[in-house]
Amino acid sequence: MYKFCDFQSVTKLLYSGLIKSTIKSYNVMMSDLFGAYNAAERKQAFTSSELSRLGNGKRVPSKTWVDFYQRNDKSVMIADIMSIIPNIVDKTSMQKALFELYTNDRFIPDDYMQIFLSSHKPEYSDDNALAELIYDVLFISIVRPYEEKTKECFVVIPFDVSENEVPFTDQKADVLPTVNIKSPESPDTLFANSEYVPPCPHFCGYASDIDDLNTMFAKDNKLFVTGYPCVGKSEFVRAYIEKYRSQYKKIGYYFYSGSLRSIIANMNSDMPVSLSDTNNALYISNLNILHTLDESTLIVIDNFNVGIEDDECADDILKLKCRVIFTSRRRYEGVTTFKLNGISKNDGMELVEKFFDNPTPLAEHRLKGIVSMLGRNPLFIEIVGKMLIKGGCTTERLDFELLAGDYSKFDQKVTFTKDGKLMKESLIGVLRNMFGFSELSEVHRKVLCMMHVAVEAPIRKDAAIAMFGINSVQPIDDLIDAGFVSETSNGMIQMSHFISEIVFSALKPDKNICRELIDRIRLIGKDESIQCDFGDIRNIIAEFAFFPIVKPDTEAVEVAFDCFKFFWRIHDIERMEELNERTFTLRGLTEPKQLAIQELEEAAIEAEKRNYVKALEFQKNAIEKIMALDDEYLKAEAVSSYAYYLEYSETADSTEELYEAYQRGIELFEGLELDNGGKVEQCRIITRYAYLLLMTCKTDEALAWADRAVNTLANLRPRTVPRYESFADALYVGGLCHLLKNDDKIAKFELDRAFRIYLMDHKRESDFIEDKLEWVFNFALDVDSDIMETKPLKYLFEVEDDYDDDLDDDDLIDDDEEFFLDPDAFTEDEDTDKSDSSDEIE
Template sequence: MLERDSKVFVTGFPCIGKSEFVRAYIEKYGSQYKKIGYYFYNGSLRRVISNMNSEVPVSLSDANDDLYIGSLNTLRTLDESTLIVIDNFNIGVEDDECVDDIPKLKCRVIFTSRRRYEGVTTFRLNGISKNDGVELAKKFFDNPTPLDEFRLSGIVCMLGRNPLFIEIVGKMLKKGGCTTERLTFELLAGDYTKYDQKVTFTKDGKLMKESLIGVLINMFGFSELSELHRKVLCMMHVAVEAPIRKDAAIAMFGLNSVQPIDDLIDAGFVSETSNGMIQMSHFISEIVFSVLKHDKNTCRELIDRIRLIGNDESIQYDFGDIRNIIAEFAFFPIVKPASEAVEVAYDCFKFFWRMHDVDRMEELNQRTFALRGLSEPRQLAIQELEEAAIEAEKRNYVKALEIQKNALEKIMALDDEYLKAEAAGSYAYYLDLSDTADSTEELYEAYKRSIELFEGLDLDNGEKVEECRVITRYAHLLLMTCKTDEALA
């Protein structure tokens, strides 16, 4: 590649071995060059180039035009017998004012970067081979059994064949902080947060001591991401397995433009196919899951967005049956602790409830509580709310009312005013449909109770919809009992 184009960008995930790869190239082919310069990018090519001929390092403020131009003129006198390496150039080529001066040089230049680039010659590293990864882990892990070696093979693949991660895991195994069995289990669950045991290793010539989760957070630049980018990554982890069109992703994530997605593509978190589809690799997806800690509010927003997509015929084709996305998400909620996972599953349940998909409602209710073995009063109340809704969908209104009454008694003892208002509204509705009310006044009072509870709350858009649903049902009852003026009001 250097023979075809003297300027090459070596790219790949953080810690994949870009710097080591370039050093290996220098070790093998260094004799072909008269001069080799190796520099770490420090935020400014102007500073790097200004320091090339300076015996005393200069700061950015001291890197004046004369010093820079003098060093640049020296570089211009060099031919292909000189190799310049700029390591850790982790910004866009358009983000450094001096990048345009590099193509004019005759010498060879290699950049290493974790970013993705267009319009430049790029060599992307994809990690070491599985066999080499196992051998690397075995260097640090003494006397593995045949079963350990088999598990190591899977661990290497789940770590994205990333040599630094494999080295850290090998040293963890040597120190006795974990076993191959536990590592395999945690990685299959997609959770790196348990890997907090610190080990010593060398990165970019520096001796470091850090845990695997610490390296992931620091090396992938999660701290540099905006809240919007973090939210998009969380939503993408939840909802996108197969490649999808960008316009569909924009609708799903509630974005005003494609720019946040393009930012994540450039940063290496999201990959783009030749025909404009986007996808997140399984490896990155699991890191996102471990580091960003999805919360129930982000998940609730995503559920609402997916429901809106289901009503948009222009992009329905990209998703097929949107209920499949929600079902998968609901059965394996990615939020913790279990109490919040149940609430996310309940949001998914209501998604199916609005579609009157009673089969999915039943399946979700059974799996949510069977998978988690829950027993807290709030969780039991939510379970009964779902069971009552299922009976109502089957038109078993008397049974639905009985279950809802039990749930409401539990909920009134909880510190959750919105759940009280929602449960009271459903109770009034089942009472209305079951024809078991002693009088019309009892029905009026049941609806008014729910409306009064709602009126005391600061509601988001989805919660306002639930309040309007109760008000509308109450208005219908008033109309059917000849209270037309009150119904209109």
């Protein structure tokens, strides 16, 4: 690769073999390697302009530089060399490469070569010997003669051995010139400090996307190439440049490091302008030059991982006539974006087989799945291919661990090139570093963890805010902008499966990190009265309930039971069954309480299917275990549900037996100090007991119990109108009682209110609504009431009216709040007017 042991070749070779996570740039290496010279002669670090010219062969070490190392002992340079030795990735390969670079240089005199060969070997032995070798190779590259063939183009020439010392030509001194501001009339040198590096040798994929990107310039000459970290955005743009280079007269390529102002000001300056510099002369001058350029010029701003509004000079760049490509992992609005979603499966297989060739048919089959699970991410695929060839893992283990969504066990480090820099890192190390988890605040990390365990299907932002216990939408919007979370046009958010697995691998969510989410889910499961405060959270609770984040099993079963109660209340039999199966089938539970909870859930499932006899059997078995436990609340719940199943199974010997069953449940609740959730459960059994009394012709007693339930639930949260089914049930029973007592005004109000709540979760034609309406219809006929002329009951029976279109969820609750607080404020005539006015309803 290198023909001569010249300064450019030696320093480039050294830099290519360093660990880039420690020695982050060529500038850093040079400052370390020649620290003594800097300290003695220059009093400051090398400038980026100097290093760019030195690295490209446009400058060679100055006479001052040569004099310094010729007059000082070699221990001065070796001391600096020793500081970089620990950061060499492969010392054996470095020793061999430097040895061959020196020995293959045909311009080095024989006597120098003999001394070198007697002092060094191509095989690495220890750090001291390697340091001596680096010194001899580096020293000869500094003091050897060069000749400037053309402007800023130096070549090596043969040594003049007639002198005692190694001679040197009087090269162009590499000193700090005064800042030269190029005039608008000379844009040819504007991109002198371009940082372009060619695509990596094994780049593949995105062939059609490259053409599509070029086509998009017809729509907009400012394009933002976006996508997940390591998806290949930078390599993609470089491949585009290689293919369409002929379209452009000038190309400038720069890495964003926090300031577009700095990039523009330093495009051709020999002296970097610091961010604190208030002198904008360079920036304004170069910006004026940029304004003279057309679409034959392309500028690339790589790694622009900030918002457009976060850089004060972004608008200046967007107003240019030339073409500009930004690469970023963020999401943008109001600009033209080109999102990369990963290379194709075929390209992924081609890439992985460049490193792990000739796989067996079974291994090849697994690799196809592995490529997909890696998000078709080129860098991840490359790392995995190199892990396989180095024997750090097998396709079988990779397939198993990735299916489990865990990258954290892949800690074997491999060497790869990114942005032209040689790096050595593991797959999990790349995930943690490239995705910027360390840059996120604690709140952002917590939100990511909670989304991982609870958000697979899209949910509304407001529901996520309430469930995650955050004070504003800002953390979620930040994560959307950063590319971790995606957002739909109607305010729904979601985390992709690929990002979810990365979050799990990098952040390891546990019950402590997700404590706010767990507490809210359990609270909702226990307290029906707050359910409406959180919006539609069915998907959140479903995802969370199926994620094994809570340990030990004793706590996990209780948390899952609270989730089960939530789905039980909304009659979601499918999720009830799925949750019950996941909770108990995969665990070998033996403790009585856990077994009892399993039977309680199975009884509830059978009851929802209206298999009340079977439900009663499960409930009896559960109660036998529960009565031996020290859990009075669970006893009250179990006994209350038993009474309900007993009634509807029609297996009771007498009505008195049913009365006694309900009364036992009520008594157990009355002996407890109940929170709001407990009071709702107590009122549930009271309402069921009231309904039984009503159906057995004890209307006055039924009304007294129903009113007790209504008043208790209405006063749980003052000034808030309840919107949940247990409250509707109490209103419904009270309304039926008032109907039988010919108190139509109260009956109309309570039944109207009850059905407004029912219709929030049940369709008009559902069996649930039909069952409720059947008794209203029958009782109205018995007492000759016009209750069926009151909305919404009137519209429930008039099929030709599309009630679902007329009725708004907010209308279901807000219309009659004044009546709810003071029923006497409404007259019979006002009710009639309302029921007859279809215009008002519409």
